[in-house]
Amino acid sequence: MLSIGVDIGGTKIAAGVVDEAGTIIAATTRSTPATDPELIEAAVADAVVELRAQHDVVGVGVGAAGFVGADRRTVVFAANLAWRHRPLADELERLVSLPVVVENDANAAGWAEFRFGAATEAEHMLMVTVGTGLGGAIVLNGELVRGSGGFAGEIAHMTAVPNGQWCGCGRRGCLEQYTAGTALVRTAKRRAATGDPLMGPLVQAAGGAKKEIDGPLITRLAQQGDPGARELIAEIGSWLGEGLASISALLDPEVIVVGGGVSAAGDLLLDPAREAYATHLTARMHRSIAPFEVAQMGNRAGIVGAADLAR
Amino acid sequence: MLSIGVDIGGTKIAAGVVDEAGTIIAATTRSTPATDPELIEAAVADAVVELRAQHDVVGVGVGAAGFVGADRRTVVFAANLAWRHRPLADELERLVSLPVVVENDANAAGWAEFRFGAATEAEHMLMVTVGTGLGGAIVLNGELVRGSGGFAGEIAHMTAVPNGQWCGCGRRGCLEQYTAGTALVRTAKRRAATGDPLMGPLVQAAGGAKKEIDGPLITRLAQQGDPGARELIAEIGSWLGEGLASISALLDPEVIVVGGGVSAAGDLLLDPAREAYATHLTARMHRSIAPFEVAQMGNRAGIVGAADLAR
Amino acid sequence: MLSIGVDIGGTKIAAGVVDEAGTIIAATTRSTPATDPELIEAAVADAVVELRAQHDVVGVGVGAAGFVGADRRTVVFAANLAWRHRPLADELERLVSLPVVVENDANAAGWAEFRFGAATEAEHMLMVTVGTGLGGAIVLNGELVRGSGGFAGEIAHMTAVPNGQWCGCGRRGCLEQYTAGTALVRTAKRRAATGDPLMGPLVQAAGGAKKEIDGPLITRLAQQGDPGARELIAEIGSWLGEGLASISALLDPEVIVVGGGVSAAGDLLLDPAREAYATHLTARMHRSIAPFEVAQMGNRAGIVGAADLAR
């Protein structure tokens, strides 16, 4: 039984035909047409039509950044795209004549890891995606947790620091402001601006231009052993571990999967996260400590997870 | 189909026969025998035997404070009782010859509210018990969330304040240190000790003895309109609302039920909690705000929930 | 004995001849020539030459935003002007042939209040200037405290919130990020962006444009009784009071003078500040609580203080 998964990103729409083992057996892409909802839908439909022409599929799963209604049909709000209470599933079903479900992209990715990737042995999984921002997906008793309105898993906006850094969401101290790519780069730039000598190699690697510092550069220097870059990533990791300890107090997951661009730093990120997690986890004498695993599905996760959720 | 629910408290063991509508049709109590595990088990068994003599029951549910294994049979750790990795269900089944399940007491109480009390209309519920300490129970998709090891729902030990007040759990800044009866009383005593004039009526009501200030006294004065007592309860409420906003970012519950001794203060507690919750909840423009309901099952909740979970 | 005081602002250079009673008996202004140090010095000299032509003065005091060396002759660093280790006194003495001293502008303003304004009765004064940013001046035993390098009084950059809001200084959680005009406006905009209904009147008064919200608008609405604007100013005031309580633990001032643009809000700012101060001040049962006074010298303070310090 095949299904199609679609991952709508800010610049690219990636679609694939996925089998029951989570393998993508055919794929195609479109560029994301700016911010016009109808054009995006047309592009998605176009990709689906191309794929279904060659494969017999039972349905389509679409993953999108943003708040997706619990009915799995409506995009309530998407920060980067122009959808507001958009009945995306209805629109697409009309265009492609296949059953469509919509999922939050972090949920889709998390589901892929749970079914086919780093957490296939688990019943209870927490996945955290550390990219530019911070995403989360929760699986309990083998089921994806969407919450009453579809807003569950927003670990980015749990409060890490009361009265802390202002967040784009209008609140202060959100975890995302401390442990995601944006936080990583901002900290590097701020420290560089104060003349912190540890930031010297990083500024040099950025050609002397502080504003050119970005996440991949920091990761690369860290992997080459630069102490300043390592300290920056370790700080992100510590905040991550501390935040996850609070989440584990609440959910007691079996395994924690860490994905997203920043997870490319591997143990440079995860070791400090593990240490902070163990330090901040309540009752650690009495419980087993959930292992931290690096996500395995890479950028296929969105397609595979969305497709599987559509079955 | 009847079952027996047992609520093992620090001073009293309460047991009852519960029907499928959540009504207690017969009840009995025993005092809790200090801290000897075997004596406690004997007392529980004694109460069960008394009740089953008159009623045809299918099983026994036992609620106990502490960490209960995900298998619902073992008390992993109980702070106030002497159980450490105690196979409580095995022991009781041997004594009473009935199927026994064990549940965390906050989970049992939460389940009672979900099935028969304040949240019968909901599919996704968060219950928080604000007593001397802070307890939590999570129901998602109509199922109680126990976590991989049975430790889920420990909202008491999510971090509210990095590097905040030391907690008995060995960590700093746990939410319980800011929003539970102990926190309420400690704040009152500390403010009284600094000569804060707002604490004057409270000290007077305690017969001039700061150390005699307790939770019920604060609640009573607050209900009589004393501004100092109201401020104390409102502060607890604000912390509660702020903590719940973080939890809702993660779980997006449909309704939040507030129980426990401090909830006797009603809207004096809940209004500040609602206000802080709305302020700290992410994306509040785009979502519906979960209502805060006062628990309805009172001190029957433990018995009724445990009994229902045993069916 | 007359002296000249000069207040170098971002857009205007104001100079005046000041008598020993702190009265400005003659004044002139120049616009501030962009960021060329030499042009600024020429403009200052020009103003001084104009004034001294008519008055017999003994010296010149120049107040400038930035770090001024303890020798009172050098501008070490000025964020908004182009001075870096600039021997300003030397340059000006060469141009005007009068003794010149340089002072930090907040120090000059504080000294004016101490000598002729709100704190003439005191020996120990703390002045805080709540404008766009936050400035401080300390007088102990009747002497201005400049510190070993001239950097004393930088209350803006004491840490109010560990790991809090990033500051332009490259550190996190500086007090200025919580209690100054910039913080006031940012909070208003952030709250407006989340759809907070309390911000409605403010957005309306800004013609519907959130980005047009500014400090004077907030102050005006607060004075008209708008609850949202009052809450914003009260929040700034609370942080101010909390910060001042830490400073008083260290310095135990006799009086605290509050000036700067935001102090136009008067008791709408000061009452919450007083309340938070009393709450957070250590040993308040055993000490007298320093009164908070509104600055009296207005925008003359910089000229008068600089002139007096030049005598």
Add this chain to the structure above:
Amino acid sequence: MLSIGVDIGGTKIAAGVVDEAGTIIAATTRSTPATDPELIEAAVADAVVELRAQHDVVGVGVGAAGFVGADRRTVVFAANLAWRHRPLADELERLVSLPVVVENDANAAGWAEFRFGAATEAEHMLMVTVGTGLGGAIVLNGELVRGSGGFAGEIAHMTAVPNGQWCGCGRRGCLEQYTAGTALVRTAKRRAATGDPLMGPLVQAAGGAKKEIDGPLITRLAQQGDPGARELIAEIGSWLGEGLASISALLDPEVIVVGGGVSAAGDLLLDPAREAYATHLTARMHRSIAPFEVAQMGNRAGIVGAADLAR
């Protein structure tokens, strides 16, 4: 010109005749008589009478823990002794017929370091005493800063963490709760209680009894290289450095002297303090960083400083 210095401690009254070079040329002690003010005064007088019998002295300086009035004659409040608004200088002058001044003990010790110890080259000094609690002394322009009521220098009760650990002073988050001997020991015990393996050697060294862990034991293990003990002291040091950075924003001292029992750990304490200080100090690119010096006067500081202040 000789004078007598007296250091009233919780268990011992130490007195000495001090010359103008800060040398103690004769000394004596008494035990501190419990908490009866008159008996303490009699014991102080007795020690003074003994010393003056052999030496021609011009006056007596008495250092005591607690709040000493700005008139240097009255103990306003002493936490550990029974004085409340006690006219100590009057009482002692009556008993010994010599001029008497009273000083806060941390001020006396700081003055000794400034005049004869670690800061003789400086004009502006901050001294911090890291003992069981945290004390501070400020010297600006060569003068001891006492504040308007004599309460200056209470760095212990500056807020380090908003809503942090409750302090005995009735407020939350005081710096003393994070960087003094009490904090050191409490953290060790809490970590030991959670089964933190890093605390293993410390628990073992305490004979297996967590409650026997104390400051000297931690220091000893740290000096022997134990990683857990070193981490504990480093944490205290980091908080110290962070707190001092806020103080330096305000006062810009030339040198920072660190004394008290915990300073016996030397660079194990000071290196982390220096690092945190440099990280948290504002404008560090533009200023010189005050050196951290270990106090040199040891337990003579109280006597020598009090005696010198009496001249």
